[in-house]
Amino acid sequence: MTRTTLLLLLGATLSAGCAHLTSTDRLDEARVAYEKAQQGPAAASSPADLATAKKFLDVAEKGLETGDPRLVDDRATIAILKIQAAEALGRTHELAAERDRTLQALAATRQQLLDEAQQKLALTRVELEKEKVARDAAEARLGEARAVLARETEIRDLSEGTVITLPGGQLFHQGRADLLPSGRDRLSRVADFLKSASRSARVQAQPPSKGSRKAALALSGKRAERVRDFLVGEGVTARQIIAEPPTRTPTRTFPDSPEYAANGAVDIVLEPARARTGGATSPGRP
Amino acid sequence: MRRWAAGALVAFGCACAGAPPLPADRLAQAEAEVRAAQEIGAERAPQAKVHLQAARDTITNARETNTDDPEGAARKLEIARAQAELANALAREQLARTEAEQAHARLDALRSGPDVLAPEPTRNAGGTAR
Known part of the structure; x- marks a missing residue:
């Protein structure tokens, strides 16, 4: 081994010992x-x-x-x-x-x-x-109008609605369909009531039981139309009220009096008030 | 003769003493951190669960290697503590993520169909990062 080799080996050994990580x-x-x-x-x-x-x-x-x-x-x-x-x-x-x-x-x-x-x-x-x-x-207006009407007219609350019955003699001459002046006054108050109610109504003329049945039915139809037209003329809206054709059998009973038998009657039927959905209370009448 | 006997006793004592126990404070800190991670729900967050288990394994490993390498075992306890701390942080992150998502869902639901009388939710994470 030469001297140079020994020096190299010594150097390598020293550098390995001092190796830094x-x-x-x-x-x-x-x-x-x-x-x-x-x-x-x-x-x-x-x-x-x-x-x-x-x-x-x-x-x-x-x-x-x-x-x-x-x-x-x-x-x-x-x-x-x-x-x-x-x-x-x-x-x-x-x-x-x-x-x-x-x-x-x-x-x-x-x-x-x-x-x-x-x-x-x-x-x-x-x-x-x-x-x-x-x-x-x-x-309140309806109640007042009804009170006024009730003084001279029969008003009944039935299941079909409020029925206002006017004897034929209060509105027409016997056998005629022209309205009497006094009849117009009464119907004006009926019109006030209907306008206050703002509900649908229908006019039904009940034929007299005396005389020709056919003629009585025809007369009743004319009377219903006449009453309906008058009420519309008094301010009841045309859509609110209709005239119904007369039926062969009376739709409801009448007092047993000669007046009804001779001159029939006119019923004005106001439909019942609808049940309320709001918080207000119902007065219990239409 | 007396000197020889004393030397033999010292040599015997050293041979029987073995490795020192794991550093009690480091072990306690690591185990406390593992418990804290468990309590906050690290088991329920997948990522946190991995690190929590790693912390447990590292503590076990430190106990096993303490005899041969006490210094290395002590360092393992520090690693275990850091692993448990990470599990804790990840569990908190998961909680915060869930709460943020729930808040978004409630806002979307309110905007699509308001339920103004529903009660306010209670907060859990509440910006609880340490």
């Missing part, structure tokens, strides 16, 4: 993870946690001085875990902020919908109150 794969991985975390939500939302993770990375870097790769790897592993935890906490902060924003929007939307619903409710209450006042006034 510069990094490990795990430490490289930790460095990359930290670089990546600096660009993510952890930097903005959990900087303190990321700074703590950096301290652990520094400790791992310092481990290189020991020359022990296992120690460096263990410390790098801890640094990686700390970095990942900081990232998770950063995402958590962002999610919590997002949740809070959504809950605020939810509360605002709920309040807005509640306000709108309350406004609608208030408007509806006002409308209902107006309707109730108008209905009460109409019922």
